Amino acid sequence: MIRNTSKILIVDDESFYIDVLVDLLKDEYRTVVAKDGEQALRRALASPPPDLILLDILMPNMNGHEVCRRLKADPATRDIPVIFLTIKSEVADELKGFELGAADYITKPMSPPIVRARIKTHLALCAANRELADQNNLLESRVRERTAELSRTKDVAIYCMASLAEAHHAETGKHILRTQHYVKALAEHLRHHPSFAHYLDDNSIEMLFKTSPLHDIGKVGVPDRVLLKPGRLDPDEWELMKQHAQHGHDALLRAERELGTTDFLQLAREIAHTHHERWDGTGYPRGLAGEEIPISGRLMALADVYDALISKRVYKDSMTHEAAVRIIRESGGSHLDPEMVAAFLEIQDVFLDIAVQFPDNDIARAGSPSPDTDSGA
Structure with a gap:
């Protein structure tokens, strides 16, 4: 035997x-x-x-x-x-x-x-x-599971924080999801572009996707009477609104000081601080121009502008995708990075697909009337 x-x-x-x-x-x-x-x-x-x-x-x-x-x-x-x-x-x-x-x-x-x-x-x-x-x-599997759980927990915390900020004004959680995916789509399209290849790799694109929901976290510091005003802001109110970029930067900087600096917090702070800078230097809060504006801020700016244009706000009606594309095309070299605008034009259908995938009830559909409006704050 x-x-x-x-x-x-x-x-x-x-x-x-x-x-x-x-x-x-x-x-x-x-x-x-x-x-x-x-x-x-x-x-x-x-x-x-x-x-x-x-x-x-x-x-x-x-x-x-x-x-x-x-x-x-x-x-x-x-x-x-x-x-x-x-x-x-x-x-x-x-x-x-x-x-x-x-x-x-x-x-x-x-x-x-x-x-x-x-x-x-x-x-x-x-x-x-x-x-x-x-x-x-088995140990590696458990580590992967625990890491994934921690990542999911962090994502939920980020989404909740960003949603609380959005809850103070007319934008919604779907705005967070849309802009996340716009940023990722644009970054993926630009990753081999000579001007951006040094910065955009798998890790940086994933970090951009994870941190972009915090771009407007500073709006919690803006009074509701300004955020919810059903009309154009007066000069004093506009100055209060513009402070949200600095508020976001300062809040995330305090988090870094308390919790320690991480790549995640640094990138989130950079996006919050610079996504309203303009290519021609007329943006806020610092008046940066051209390549002085971090790539992350330029990506977020284009995503944010597109979503603002196609979405209804307390101060404006929504705009069609075609009208938004026309305005973004005209903004290249003034408001927005012209190379990013060129890339956006190549993948504009992807942006539209994302908008359809994560809709607000008041997002304009292609072909519906488009009022004359600006991109908001």
Whole structure:
């Protein structure tokens, strides 16, 4: 009766050694035999695969060294321990075998106790390595799950914070979702553009997507009488409205000082502070111009302008997609980065798809009347 379920593949071109090994191991292991290299490679790929291979070196056509090299080159067989069987005992031959990935050597003529002991040792090592790998995989899986949970928690917190800011005025949570996706779509389209490739990679685009909902967090510091005014703001009210970019910057800076600086908070602060700067330098709060405005702020500006144009606010009606595109086209080089405007024009249908995917009831549809209005704050 076999006492061990381990499967041993015996590879030798001499029937005498095969018979010796099969007789030696048959009561303790399941044995499979191959009489040349090609047959050995095929049987190593069988299901279930062998747990260990006893491999003769001196075989015709394909010697044991070549068989071992091929086994270790194949992901399906590279982890199977290989013990060479050889009449050679030169150090150079042993070194070559170990360099190819062999686990051990057994010299012919073979000593039964040594054969059993080495097989037992290497099967135990292999089992321990598999258990360790399984534990590592389980740990990595738990870490991934925990990281994903923390990421989801952070996303929820960001969305709630941004929604609270939006709750003070006419914009909605759908505005947050739309502008997130506008920014990501535009960034993805520009990632290989010579002016932006140095900045836009997978990580930075994901960070832009995650942080963009906080662009108007500073509006919590603007009085409701200004945010909710059903008409144009007077000069004093406009000055109060413009302060929201600085409020957002300052709030996120305080968070950095309390919690420690992170790339996330730095980018969120940059977006909140600069998304109302204008390419021609007439924006706020700092009057930055051209490439002085961070790429993140320029991306957010275009996304925010488009969404403001197509959305109804307390101070204006909504505008059609076509009318919004016309205004953005005309804003290139004045309000908006002209290269970003060119990219927007190439993917304007993607913006429209996003607007349709996350609609407010009062978003204008393509082809509906478009009033004469500006892009708001």
